[in-house]
Amino acid sequence: MDGFTVWFTGLPSSGKSTLALGLERAIAARGRRVVRLDGDEVRQRLSKGLGFSKEDRDENIRRIGFVAGIATRCGGVAIVSAISPYRSVRDECRAEVRRFVEVFVDCPLDECIRRDVKGLYKKAIAGEIKNFTGVSDPYEPPLNPEVTVKTADGTPEKGVDRILETLTTLGYL
Amino acid sequence: MDGFTVWFTGLPSSGKSTLALGLERAIAARGRRVVRLDGDEVRQRLSKGLGFSKEDRDENIRRIGFVAGIATRCGGVAIVSAISPYRSVRDECRAEVRRFVEVFVDCPLDECIRRDVKGLYKKAIAGEIKNFTGVSDPYEPPLNPEVTVKTADGTPEKGVDRILETLTTLGYL
Numbered sequence: 176m177d178g179f180t181v182w183f184t185g186l187p188s189s190g191k192s193t194l195a196l197g198l199e200r201a202i203a204a205r206g207r208r209v210v211r212l213d214g215d216e217v218r219q220r221l222s223k224g225l226g227f228s229k230e231d232r233d234e235n236i237r238r239i240g241f242v243a244g245i246a247t248r249c250g251g252v253a254i255v256s257a258i259s260p261y262r263s264v265r266d267e268c269r270a271e272v273r274r275f276v277e278v279f280v281d282c283p284l285d286e287c288i289r290r291d292v293k294g295l296y297k298k299a300i301a302g303e304i305k306n307f308t309g310v311s312d313p314y315e316p317p318l319n320p321e322v323t324v325k326t327a328d329g330t331p332e333k334g335v336d337r338i339l340e341t342l343t344t345l346g347y348l
Numbered sequence: 349m350d351g352f353t354v355w356f357t358g359l360p361s362s363g364k365s366t367l368a369l370g371l372e373r374a375i376a377a378r379g380r381r382v383v384r385l386d387g388d389e390v391r392q393r394l395s396k397g398l399g400f401s402k403e404d405r406d407e408n409i410r411r412i413g414f415v416a417g418i419a420t421r422c423g424g425v426a427i428v429s430a431i432s433p434y435r436s437v438r439d440e441c442r443a444e445v446r447r448f449v450e451v452f453v454d455c456p457l458d459e460c461i462r463r464d465v466k467g468l469y470k471k472a473i474a475g476e477i478k479n480f481t482g483v484s485d486p487y488e489p490p491l492n493p494e495v496t497v498k499t500a501d502g503t504p505e506k507g508v509d510r511i512l513e514t515l516t517t518l519g520y521l
């Protein structure tokens with residue numbers, strides 16, 4: 176069966192990892208081979224030495240796109256969760272992977288700051304972290320994502336179900 | 349079907365790419381999904397900014413190993429051709445990938461220098477390139493490769509056949 180990539184993009188603490196984990200389980204339960212590529216983890220494996228300038232972020236995302244493309248060509252399902260704040264490099268990844276499903280994890284900044292899963296917004300607002308997406312660095316939402324999940328409303332389970340429906344409609348599942 | 353990785357290691361101009369290309373065709377002809385990861389190409393995609401010190405070479409090879417592992421987990425066949433001169437980091441890749449078939453592309457240095465496919469030995473011997481494997485940088489041959497192909501004797505086709513036999517014996521094909 177042909178592979179595909181599901182790419183979660185959104186602000187820090189918007190809920191990307193939760194959805195990615197839920198989707199990973201649901202797809203593995205269907206007997207498909209899945210690899211989950213978490214932005215922070217992949218940075219350790221592929222991008223030691225890169226920082227958080229636009230140029231370095233873009234390079235990091237390109238590398239994730241390269242790996243997602245390989246997983247897809249091998250018939251696997253790549254699930255990427257990465258802030259990936261810049262539209263143009265996400266579109267580069269889409270062009271490379273081809274069977275590419277972009278999921279916009281849409282959550283108001285206030286709510287992300289309230290959640291602050293890793294305590295990084297607090298540090299960024301205090302000026303202790305520079306180039307922090309949503310505070311001191313831009314986030315460009317997708318213009319035509321295949322799915323938008325508003326994580327301030329509804330449960331993660333419902334979000335995962337919506338994505339699974341889209342994947343079925345696209346003929347990928 | 350489960351994936352696996354075939355890892356070609358050897359001196360520059362030893363014949364890794366020729367064997368990798370031949371093997372890629374033979375495995376694709378069996379209906380398997382294959383990705384070929386050429387050391388120089390992957391360096392462009394994953395390791396811009398890394399040089400040729402031992403540390404940087406090792407990091408580059410670790411990244412290739414990470415990608416080969418993902419392709420393998422997705423059920424694909426990863427074919428890596430990379431000088432990968434250091435034994436310990438090849439063994440790290442073996443541990444990560446698990447279904448890992450190391451092919452030592454064994455060719456005497458004199459013959460590699462005679463071939464000099466990319467004209468780099470000439471430059472290295474003239475001192476124009478530093479850290480060149482075989483001239484000014486070490487090459488550590490594998491101690492227990494699954495296959496050794498002596499490319500100064502026999503044709504590439506026979507080498508590919510030997511590798512295919514080993515893959516069949518291992519139950520990977």
